[in-house]
Each structure stands twice: as structure tokens, then as C-alpha cells.
Amino acid sequence: MPKVSMTVNGKNVSAEVEGRTLLVQLLREKLGMTGTHVGCDTSQCGACVVHVDGKSVKSCTMLAVQADGAKITTIEGLATGNDLHPMQAAFKEHHGLQCGFCTPGMVMSAVELAKHNSNPSEHEVREWLEGNICRCTGYHNIVKAVQAGAKAMAAAK
Amino acid sequence: MYEFAYHKPASVADAVKLLAADGEAKAVAGGQTLIPTLKQRLARPTALVDLSAVRDLVGITVGGGKVTIGAMTKHVDVASSADVKKALPALAALADGIGDPQVRNRGTIGGSIANNDPAADYPSACLALGATIKTNTREIAADEFFKGMFETALKPGELIVSVSFPVAEKAAYMKFAQPASRYALVGVFVAKGPAGARVAVTGAGPSVFRWKEAEAALGKSWGVAAVENLKASASGLNSDIHAGADYRAHLIGVMTKRAVAAAG
Numbered sequence A: 001m002p003k004v005s006m007t008v009n010g011k012n013v014s015a016e017v018e019g020r021t022l023l024v025q026l027l028r029e030k031l032g033m034t035g036t037h038v039g040c041d042t043s044q045c046g047a048c049v050v051h052v053d054g055k056s057v058k059s060c061t062m063l064a065v066q067a068d069g070a071k072i073t074t075i076e077g078l079a080t081g082n083d084l085h086p087m088q089a090a091f092k093e094h095h096g097l098q099c100g101f102c103t104p105g106m107v108m109s110a111v112e113l114a115k116h117n118s119n120p121s122e123h124e125v126r127e128w129l130e131g132n133i134c135r136c137t138g139y140h141n142i143v144k145a146v147q148a149g150a151k152a153m154a155a156a157k
Numbered sequence B: 001m002y003e004f005a006y007h008k009p010a011s012v013a014d015a016v017k018l019l020a021a022d023g024e025a026k027a028v029a030g031g032q033t034l035i036p037t038l039k040q041r042l043a044r045p046t047a048l049v050d051l052s053a054v055r056d057l058v059g060i061t062v063g064g065g066k067v068t069i070g071a072m073t074k075h076v077d078v079a080s081s082a083d084v085k086k087a088l089p090a091l092a093a094l095a096d097g098i099g100d101p102q103v104r105n106r107g108t109i110g111g112s113i114a115n116n117d118p119a120a121d122y123p124s125a126c127l128a129l130g131a132t133i134k135t136n137t138r139e140i141a142a143d144e145f146f147k148g149m150f151e152t153a154l155k156p157g158e159l160i161v162s163v164s165f166p167v168a169e170k171a172a173y174m175k176f177a178q179p180a181s182r183y184a185l186v187g188v189f190v191a192k193g194p195a196g197a198r199v200a201v202t203g204a205g206p207s208v209f210r211w212k213e214a215e216a217a218l219g220k221s222w223g224v225a226a227v228e229n230l231k232a233s234a235s236g237l238n239s240d241i242h243a244g245a246d247y248r249a250h251l252i253g254v255m256t257k258r259a260v261a262a263a264g
Helices: A023-030 A086-093 A103-116 A122-131 A139-156 B012-021 B034-039 B075-079 B082-087 B089-096 B101-106 B109-115 B122-129 B212-220 B245-263
Strands: A003-008 A011-016 A049-052 A055-058 A071-073 B005-007 B025-028 B047-050 B060-063 B066-070 B132-135 B139-141 B146-148 B160-166 B170-177 B184-193 B196-202
Touching: A023 A049, A049 A103, A055 A103, A055 B101, A086 A103, A086 A139, A103 A122, A103 A139, A103 B101, A122 A139, A122 B101, B012 B025, B012 B047, B025 B034, B060 B082, B066 B082, B066 B109, B075 B089, B075 B101, B075 B109, B082 B089, B089 B122, B089 B170, B089 B184, B109 B122, B109 B160, B122 B146, B122 B160, B122 B170, B122 B184, B122 B196, B170 B245, B184 B212, B184 B245, B196 B212, B196 B245
Parallel strands: A003 A071, B005 B047, B025 B047
Antiparallel strands: A003 A011, A049 A055, A049 A071, B060 B066, B066 B160, B132 B139, B132 B160, B170 B184, B184 B196
16 A cells, blocks of 8 residues: 655654555544545535645545645644634634534635635635535534635734 | 556656556546546546656746647646736646636646647637647647547557747637536637737537637737627537527627737
């Protein structure tokens, strides 16, 4: 079986995987990091979004072997100790979730948007979240949270 | 997914060798179509040949009246390229509208074109701009490349190296996106370039095609007025739960007008 090595939330990890092992399976099943969710498992819902070398990707649509040597950030890697990341804090403040299942992917996706755009319009947020589906249909507060989180990230720099 | 072996060659020559040695091996570019296909067990390759380490396949060059994009260049990099935005803004805008941000962060132009999904965006730009597709063995004109639903002129084991788009005087792409998938229900790329006035339609038929009547009208006199009263034929168009053939034919007309208006 191929052996892969990568950095996950700043820690070096290695694991033996099959060619067909998905990145999300490596994270959840081998590394026990279950913050990244599997929703649709068909690349549509975005619950599984993580960052690979700083870019958001759907970890259900990437093989673990393809992430060999990469720098991965998951939802578990955002907070510093008990201090939530500004985007997480904004989701809490604006109640940007109902059941919470889609939230890890929403937050990871939003963090990449905020890196490019510190003051996104409602339209820009909704366009950016094209690949993140909330079946509670709680988008209204999610959009508010992303806008506030983006501003807070810029202010924290 | 069924099991498969995994290879990650560093050169086109090595990738071609691996594909030649095993007829059941498949090349993987960004994997945004292939991996979901494997997950549904709709394909059973013996091996995947991952092209992501082949540096020669990545990059954008602009010069000599052409924009040339390496096959493994990601949609996000085409969308955000200052050079592409300047030389062929319609192409950058098209790339910026593919799928969603996560798909654009992984998906590649070579993968999109080689797959030739009936609703993919890039094939319309290739056809309307009169692009040339360069492979490891030859150059293929876009007009000769897209053969049918998920079918291209590529031979088994042949790899796309780059795609060259002649810069057009005017060009624009307008897509009526299917609301859930964001694939083109109908997408129309119009261009007035070295190859004349061209109108390429994606999403509507089994494969991308040129709307010759609109091209003739725009060739005589470029402008919305030229296509105002043209009606596309519904014959042979796709019909599914999202839209019937008649509605798709109607959308071809609407999207063509919008694209011509946007191109100026």
C-alpha cells in the first residue's frame, strides 16, 4: 500500500493508504479527525471542505495519495486553544447554523473567501458558497456570519 | 471505488509510457469528474496515472495573438490570470463560472476538454475561438476534436498537453446554469475573431456544436439585431427533467443575444 506523508493542522503525519482511499477517509478514519463531515459524498454539498495548501477543496473528491506532501488544514486546525477563529466566532455570534452538519465545510469555505475579499457583498458570499449546501436552509444567517467573519479576520491581521 | 494502482509520473513521456503499458489505466487530471465516477463504480481502471506532478503541463503564456494554457492549469488560475483577463476576458470569466470554488481549485482545462461533458463550459470556448488542442503526438483543431457525448478525437493513451486560443476582437460567454448543479442548461460562447463570427453552444445537445445560422447572420453584420429574430431548431437537442428540447432551443436564442450584447 502507498505510504503518504503530509502536514495536518501543523503536525506531520504518515499513513499507509490504498490508492482509492479518499482524503476525507484518511482524516476521519485513520487520523480520527471527525470534524470534517461527509454529507452527500458526491462532490456537491461541501460538508467535507478542507484546505489543501491554502485552497479549499472537497476532501471527498480527492484521493489521499494526491495529498501526499501537502499542507492540510481542517476545521480542527482553526481555533487557537479555547479561542475560536474569527470566522467560527462569527458563525456563533450570528447563529450561522441550525443543525450544524454543514458548518465545518461552510466555515472552511468562508475562510478562503475572506482571504481574497475582506468585505464581501451578500451576492459575493452567496456566489462563493455555491458548493456548500445547508439543508436546514439557514443561509440567511450564514451569509451574515461570513460577512462579519471576513471583517473580523481583516481586523485581526 | 474498486481498487486500482496509483502512479504519479513527473513527465509527459513517463505518463504516456504508463498509459501505453496498460490499456485499462486512466489518466487523472483534477479528478473532479473521474473520482465521482469511480466512487459510483461506473468505471474500473486498473491504474490511475496522476498528471499533477508533470510541471510542463502547467502554465499560461500569452503572445503571438494567442493565449496558450497548459492542460493541467486549474480553472482558478485561468480565472484569476491578469494576462488572460487582459487578452481574452471572456475566457477568464468562463473559467470563473465553472462549478463552484472548490471544483475550480482542483479542476483543469485539459480534464474538462478530454472528458467533453455535454454541459461542460470549456468546449464552447474552444469551438467558438477556433482553438488548437496540442497533444503528445499532434495538434488537433477544435472543430475536429469534439466528436460526441463524452467522445473526443483523442486516441487511447494520448494526452492533451496544452490548448491555444487565438485572441478574438470580441468574445463573450453566457450560461443559463442549471440551478442545482451549475452545469450549463445552455451556454453560448460567441466570438468575432480570426476564424470569423462563431457561435458555439454547450449544454443543449449531446456535445458542443456550432450554430451556423447565427454565425452567418453575425458574419454579415455583428450585433444583437442580426440574431434578434433567429430561432434555433430543437431537433436533436437534449430533453430531461430540467428542460425540454424546445425550451433549450429557446434558451440558445436568448443566450446568444445576451452573449453578443456582452461582447459589444
